[in-house]
Structure formats: C-alpha cells, structure tokens
Amino acid sequence: MSSYAIIAEELRKSFNGFEAVRGVSFKVRYGEVYGFLGPNGAGKTTTLSMLTTMIKPSGGRGIVAGYDVVENPVEVRKRIGVVFQDPTVDRDLTAWQNMMIHASIYGIPRSDAEKRARELLEFVELDKFAHKPLRSYSGGMIRRFEIARALLAEPEVVFMDEPTIGLDPQARAKVWEVIQELKRQGVTVFLTTHYMDEADRLCDRIAVIDHGRIIAEGAPDELKSRVGGDTVYLRAIDSDSAKKLLALVSEYGEAKLAADNVTVVLVASNAPSKIPQIISSAERAGVKIVEARYNRPSLDDVFLLLTGRRLRDEEGDWRIWGRLVRSRLGR
Numbered sequence: 001m002s003s004y005a006i007i008a009e010e011l012r013k014s015f016n017g018f019e020a021v022r023g024v025s026f027k028v029r030y031g032e033v034y035g036f037l038g039p040n041g042a043g044k045t046t047t048l049s050m051l052t053t054m055i056k057p058s059g060g061r062g063i064v065a066g067y068d069v070v071e072n073p074v075e076v077r078k079r080i081g082v083v084f085q086d087p088t089v090d091r092d093l094t095a096w097q098n099m100m101i102h103a104s105i106y107g108i109p110r111s112d113a114e115k116r117a118r119e120l121l122e123f124v125e126l127d128k129f130a131h132k133p134l135r136s137y138s139g140g141m142i143r144r145f146e147i148a149r150a151l152l153a154e155p156e157v158v159f160m161d162e163p164t165i166g167l168d169p170q171a172r173a174k175v176w177e178v179i180q181e182l183k184r185q186g187v188t189v190f191l192t193t194h195y196m197d198e199a200d201r202l203c204d205r206i207a208v209i210d211h212g213r214i215i216a217e218g219a220p221d222e223l224k225s226r227v228g229g230d231t232v233y234l235r236a237i238d239s240d241s242a243k244k245l246l247a248l249v250s251e252y253g254e255a256k257l258a259a260d261n262v263t264v265v266l267v268a269s270n271a272p273s274k275i276p277q278i279i280s281s282a283e284r285a286g287v288k289i290v291e292a293r294y295n296r297p298s299l300d301d302v303f304l305l306l307t308g309r310r311l312r313d314e315e316g317d318w319r320i321w322g323r324l325v326r327s328r329l330g331r
C-alpha cells in the first residue's frame, strides 16, 4: 500500500480552452486532514472532481488510495466517500431510506448497512431524526447526514467539498465537531473551503489555491508565520519606561511606540516564545511591563500577502482587517 492516501501530480483541467486547474501537485498522508483553501472559482471543486473520478483530468496524474483515478476509477470509487458541494439527497425520503439506497448502490449487505447506518446517524447526532424526511432537516442537519452517508462504505479517504457553506455559526460548529472526531479516529479527509477559520481549525496541512494553481502549502501555523510575524503589544507603566522598552525590543523585530505613548507595538515571528525573554530582559533593565498580549496573523493575511487580495471581501472581514491595521499602526 502506498504511504499516501492522495497523490496529485501536475493535475490539469481545461473547459473549452479555459484552464480551471493549471498543474497542481500535492500529497496527502493517511490520517491527515488536508485542506484546499481558495476563493470562488479557484479550481477547488474541479480538483476534487478529478480525484473522485467525476471528471477526467486534461493532464497530469491522480492516485487515490493507491489507484490511478483514470486507469482504475472503479477501485478508487470503492475506497472513497464524497460530500459534494451541492447537497445530493432525496428530500422526500428519510435519512434511513437515503442511507439504504446508498448502501445498495455500494453493494453493502443489508444487515451490515443497517448496523453501520445506526452507528453513523448516532455519530452525527441524527439518530432521533432517522425516520423523518430530509425535507424537515435544517441545512446543518443535511450536511451532517451527508457526512454520515459518505462514511457508510467505510472509505479510506473522505472528500468534502465546502462542508459548511451557507451554514450559520452554530451549525458550522457542529459539522466541525464531526470532522474533528473523524480526525481523532484517523480518517483521511480532503476538504475544500473558502473559510479561513475552518481551514485553520480543522486542517493539518493546507494548500492555498488561486486561479487554478497552488500558491502556498503547509501547516496553518507555518503559513501564518510567513506573514512576517505576530503583533505583540507591551504596555509599560509610563512613557519613560515605554521609550526604554522600545529600544530594548527593537532587536526582536520591527517596533514602534503606539499613540498612547505607553504601549510598544512589535511585529515579531513566533511571539509566544519571545514574550518571556522580553519580559525578563525588561525586568533586568528595570522596566516594568504591565500588560503583554499578541495577535497571530490569520490565513486571510497569508492570502493577502500572496495575492494582494482578500480571500473574502465581505464587509465583516474588511472590518476585522481595518481593526488589525489600525491596531498595528497604534491607532
């Protein structure tokens, strides 16, 4: 068995001459939660569709659970579970009925299917609603049902395309819990998202995708550290101490005095490991720090750094960004 659950080598896809995916390469280990983070139209669904054998690549190679997606699509399909971007459920049927139809498509014997369906519906906390038509389900319940269904045939790799799109924060949190539990159980998950908080929270590693290309890859913390550092705020007891502190911390990064004249703002990589050093050297110099805190950069800052654009240009995000910039400038 290959030690990788997914291998993509220079995967490409063109639609009538338009290159939606322009040569993406990455490897996902078994047990890893791997995220594809990118804005609308980046090529996330197209990549996922090639890896799940829904569409044929125009070029390159995809190996999933040890099988080539073009040469052995049937073997690949036996080993994967998929949650599509748009829900694919029969809303007139109950969760249970939908599960049994899925089981028969996969050729799972009835008694095994029933046992597993019971366990999975309980796992996603839908056991009480198993015999209600999906019409009566909320968006979040439908998503959880689809995850349970994707697990029915005990797949080696689960693909989820925007598992929480359009859900309210509470429903998203419940879906996250399910994915986190899968991660604890060692299930390999490939998920796409354009929510940076989702990628940050759930994924071991992330590929940032834009215009059909991977523009960065790594663990969330690794990617965020590329922004150049965390913003550290150190409040001194008075403005004289703040001036001394400013001179003292300049060796750790880019530092300046905030408008209040008592807070020193420092941009430094890996702030959590530096704050204790700063505090002890300040103490030695007789400078009293009354408050220390730091902000880590977000994945959205990473995207901005790489592309010059925001990942999402919704008003809320702009407001957060504005706050960050203002606080960085000490206003």
Ligand SMILES: Nc1ncnc2c1ncn2[C@@H]1O[C@H](COP(=O)(O)OP(=O)(O)OP(=O)(O)O)[C@@H](O)[C@H]1O
Residues within 6 Å of the ligand: 015, 018, 020, 038, 039, 040, 041, 042, 043, 044, 045, 046, 047, 085, 194
């Ligand atoms: N069947 C198709 N025919 C023509 N163009 C397509 C087709 N499927 C996707 N595209 C185009 O390819 C690009 C990538 O689409 P894709 O659906 O992979 O993006 P995405 O990252 O999943 O975006 P979203 O966040 O909106 O789901 C887009 O410009 C899209 O319009």
Ligand SMILES: [Mg+2]
Residues within 6 Å of the ligand: 044, 045, 046, 085, 161
């Ligand atoms: Mg998509």
